[in-house]
Amino acid sequence: MTSNSLIRVENLKKSFGSKVVLDGIDLDISPGESFVVIGGSGSGKSVLIKCILGLLSPDSGKIYLKGQDISRLSASQRQELLTHIGMLFQGGALFDSMTVAENVAFGLVQGGGMKKSQARKIALEKLEAVDLSPDVADIFPAELSGGMQKRVALARAIATNPDVIFFDEPTTGLDPIVSSTINDLIVRCVRKLGASAVTITHDMNSLRKIADRVGLLFQGKLVWTGTVAEMDATDNPYVNQFIHGLPHGPFTDG
Ligand SMILES: Nc1ncnc2c1ncn2[C@@H]1O[C@H](COP(=O)(O)OP(=O)(O)OP(=O)(O)O)[C@@H](O)[C@H]1O
Numbered sequence: 001m002t003s004n005s006l007i008r009v010e011n012l013k014k015s016f017g018s019k020v021v022l023d024g025i026d027l028d029i030s031p032g033e034s035f036v037v038i039g040g041s042g043s044g045k046s047v048l049i050k051c052i053l054g055l056l057s058p059d060s061g062k063i064y065l066k067g068q069d070i071s072r073l074s075a076s077q078r079q080e081l082l083t084h085i086g087m088l089f090q091g092g093a094l095f096d097s098m099t100v101a102e103n104v105a106f107g108l109v110q111g112g113g114m115k116k117s118q119a120r121k122i123a124l125e126k127l128e129a130v131d132l133s134p135d136v137a138d139i140f141p142a143e144l145s146g147g148m149q150k151r152v153a154l155a156r157a158i159a160t161n162p163d164v165i166f167f168d169e170p171t172t173g174l175d176p177i178v179s180s181t182i183n184d185l186i187v188r189c190v191r192k193l194g195a196s197a198v199t200i201t202h203d204m205n206s207l208r209k210i211a212d213r214v215g216l217l218f219q220g221k222l223v224w225t226g227t228v229a230e231m232d233a234t235d236n237p238y239v240n241q242f243i244h245g246l247p248h249g250p251f252t253d254g
Pocket residue numbers: 016021039040041042043044045046047048
């Protein structure tokens with residue numbers, strides 16, 4: 001593998017029954033790089049991320065995280081690797097029965113075995129990093145707006161200072177102004193950590209703010225990858241149809 005890859009995916013294939021979802025994905029993501037996966041609904045974006053995270057087993061192919069073949073890890077090695085990975089999934093998925101601070105500290109205490117007092121101190125720092133005041137630390141997620149819940153979820157995703165963070169549709173369900181704030185925070189937090197980011201989004205504004213490189217998934221393959229500037233300049237018919245939302249093109253015309 002290239003010495004510089006934080007994530008390497010080689011010829012990844014995954015089907016459910018007769019439905020081929022991923023059909024030979026190759027991907028390299030460098031340290032500090034922000035890679036955004038786009039593609040139509042049901043094109044396999046979440047399946048790709050779940051395979052990289054080890055939540056789904058590929059049918060074939062290889063996935064390396066920080067140089068380690070994830071299929072060969074023991075349970076304890078996998079657990080250790082996961083402490084270097086942050087995740088912000090659709091809906092935020094905060095624990096309703098825990099306070100904001102407990103939510104943010106969760107991975108530090110559970111995964112990292114940190115003392116609660118130390119984890120709380122870090123949780124407050126991470127809340128500050130997403131522009132939330134310590135006043136929210138001891139209230140419950142249900143008392144917060146959707147945008148503030150997203151900030152808490154972001155604070156939780158960065159709590160362990162991960163090397164890579166996965167974002168699954170981080171701005172879905174938020175209004176454009178709140179989305180813009182969340183995008184700015186994502187960029188700021190990811191840069192500050194020097195982490196890599198892998199993001200799934202349908203939100204082109206979000207993509208333009210956060211992507212260093214973009215990959216377009218169609219019929220199980222990454223049919224195009226490039227920078228945002230290359231995306232705007234390309235005459236690739238898949239990219240053109242997708243980013244301009246055109247009614248005709250390879251997505252719809254077969
Ligand atoms: N556990 C599963 N069992 C069976 N089929 C699955 C499973 N997970 C995903 N699929 C199927 O795989 C395909 C890709 O799903 P995936 O969730 O990755 O799409 P997506 O690109 O993330 O879509 P969206 O943009 O709508 O979230 C879909 O047809 C879905 O029904």
